[in-house]
Amino acid sequence: MKLCMIGTGYVGLVSGVCFSDLGNQVICVDKDLAKINKLKNGIIPIYEPGLEELVKKNIKNKRLNFSNNLKESIKKSDIIFICVGTPTKRNSSNADLKQIYNVAKELSKSINKFKIIITKSTVPVTTGDTIENIISKKNSKKKFSVLSNPEFLREGEAIRDFIYPDRIVVGSNDTKSNKILKNLYSPLIAKGANYLNTSRRAAELIKYASNAFLATKITFINEIANLCEKTNINIDDISIGMGLDQRIGGRFLRAGPAYGGSCFPKDTKAITSTGDNFKTNLTVIKSVIKSNEDRSKLLLKRVYEILNNKIKNKKISFLGVTFKANTDDMRDSSSLKMIPALSKKGALIRYYDPTGFKKEFKKHKNVNYSDTIIKCLYKADLIIIHTEWNDFKSLDFKKLVKNKKIMIFDMRNLYSPKKMIKKNLKYFSVGRGL
Numbered sequence: 001m002k003l004c005m006i007g008t009g010y011v012g013l014v015s016g017v018c019f020s021d022l023g024n025q026v027i028c029v030d031k032d033l034a035k036i037n038k039l040k041n042g043i044i045p046i047y048e049p050g051l052e053e054l055v056k057k058n059i060k061n062k063r064l065n066f067s068n069n070l071k072e073s074i075k076k077s078d079i080i081f082i083c084v085g086t087p088t089k090r091n092s093s094n095a096d097l098k099q100i101y102n103v104a105k106e107l108s109k110s111i112n113k114f115k116i117i118i119t120k121s122t123v124p125v126t127t128g129d130t131i132e133n134i135i136s137k138k139n140s141k142k143k144f145s146v147l148s149n150p151e152f153l154r155e156g157e158a159i160r161d162f163i164y165p166d167r168i169v170v171g172s173n174d175t176k177s178n179k180i181l182k183n184l185y186s187p188l189i190a191k192g193a194n195y196l197n198t199s200r201r202a203a204e205l206i207k208y209a210s211n212a213f214l215a216t217k218i219t220f221i222n223e224i225a226n227l228c229e230k231t232n233i234n235i236d237d238i239s240i241g242m243g244l245d246q247r248i249g250g251r252f253l254r255a256g257p258a259y260g261g262s263c264f265p266k267d268t269k270a271i272t273s274t275g276d277n278f279k280t281n282l283t284v285i286k287s288v289i290k291s292n293e294d295r296s297k298l299l300l301k302r303v304y305e306i307l308n309n310k311i312k313n314k315k316i317s318f319l320g321v322t323f324k325a326n327t328d329d330m331r332d333s334s335s336l337k338m339i340p341a342l343s344k345k346g347a348l349i350r351y352y353d354p355t356g357f358k359k360e361f362k363k364h365k366n367v368n369y370s371d372t373i374i375k376c377l378y379k380a381d382l383i384i385i386h387t388e389w390n391d392f393k394s395l396d397f398k399k400l401v402k403n404k405k406i407m408i409f410d411m412r413n414l415y416s417p418k419k420m421i422k423k424n425l426k427y428f429s430v431g432r433g434l
């Protein structure tokens with residue numbers, strides 16, 4: 001099949017490449033010419049394990065193309081996936097759908113034969129209706145069909161998630177398009193993926209409800225961790241004990257920093273706005289948002305306590321600054337709140353991240369990138385383990401830090417408190433007592 005992915009970011013690039021690997025002819029389009037030129041030369045603009053090999057393989061096999069010519073790419077394709085960003089609107093909780101509607105307008109001018117138009121971007125309920133209205137202003141409804149096919153991949157695991165998804169959700173009542181989509185996904189269905197056909201609005205809401213639920217699980221366990229700290233209980237026991245209940249499940253039950261990333265913060269806000277727009281107060285999700293906002297403040301307070309409120313000139317080393325391991329995505333990472341707050345109080349901050357330097361900290365005073373763990377940890381007063389990269393899981397702190405007093409705040413509970421105490425390290429973690 002001939003596909004066009006509009007928006008070549010984390011979702012458009014990964015799903016476009018994977019579709020091409022399944023034997024389809026795919027054009028990945030982006031308005032960012034620099035990105036397209038890099039990709040044409042096999043340079044991957046994002047960090048995603050396994051992606052580079054797959055891009056190179058499918059360019060070589062002539063199934064994967066990159067372009068910034070939207071009109072031409074639409075004309076050449078039968079199925080168009082909209083994969084552009086849907087960030088939060090400035091000064092509001094609503095999703096900003098400018099990029100989606102711009103694409104819809106472009107599409108309305110370029111329909112030369114029947115097109116299946118699919119939102120893979122996460123869009124609020126009724127967005128598909130609006131896209132249909134925009135396109136039908138210039139085209140007969142017989143010439144196109146608008147579907148919702150939300151994407152559930154996780155950054156860092158994106159290729160595996162695309163090939164072995166828990167479920168594929170396609171929202172449409174159009175029998176002809178549904179048949180084509182089921183055929184497109186048939187190699188994944190053959191490997192065991194569940195295929196769910198719903199109404200377009202239901203598919204749109206499944207995505208938001210799923211993300212809100214996962215964010216709720218994280219926030220829930222973070223609050224239970226707070227209680228564990230007061231009652232001298234190990235949160236890891238609670239996570240395991242709860243997770244063994246199949247009705248609950250163990251995933252997303254690990255205590256840590258506030259959830260971040262390009263999806264949960266914006267999607268929890270957007271679904272509450274949708275609720276408000278339809279006069280439905282989604283109080284659970286609203287309290288999750290509030291609790292998560294408080295989380296970074298609470299962990300910062302812990303940092304201040306660990307340092308006896310003497311922050312000025314303290315050498316604080318962050319291991320990992322992205323919102324989670326195995327991605328370079330900084331969007332809404334809790335480090336964006338913690339590092340500037342500590343820098344304002346006069347701390348001398350160094351950070352190391354396996355995905356390199358982050359422009360987000362450029363403007364902050366005394367915040368410097370170290371290109372190795374060794375340089376980052378040398379003579380640190382306090383080490384903050386912020387993300388759960390494998391690289392950080394078995395460090396010999398005594399050898400690396402070269403300080404008499406070593407203090408570690410492990411926000412991901414990567415180490416055993418008993419072992420750390422045995423090594424004479426002052427070790428703090430989350431939900432395992434102060």
Ligand SMILES: NC(=O)c1ccc[n+]([C@@H]2O[C@H](COP(=O)([O-])OP(=O)(O)OC[C@H]3O[C@@H](n4cnc5c(N)ncnc54)[C@H](O)[C@@H]3O)[C@@H](O)[C@H]2O)c1
Pocket residue numbers: 006007008009010011012029030031032035070083084085086099102103120121122123151152153154155262263
């Ligand atoms: N990142 C994730 O893990 C993830 C997972 C599931 C769903 N989603 C959803 O998928 C959507 C895309 O997310 P992302 O992280 O891939 O975003 P992204 O910001 O990485 O990529 C979006 C791309 O779209 C391009 N773009 C914008 N307008 C364009 C236009 N008119 N023509 C061509 N290109 C255009 C941008 O230049 C950018 O490269 C969002 O709605 C997001 O919520 C993301």
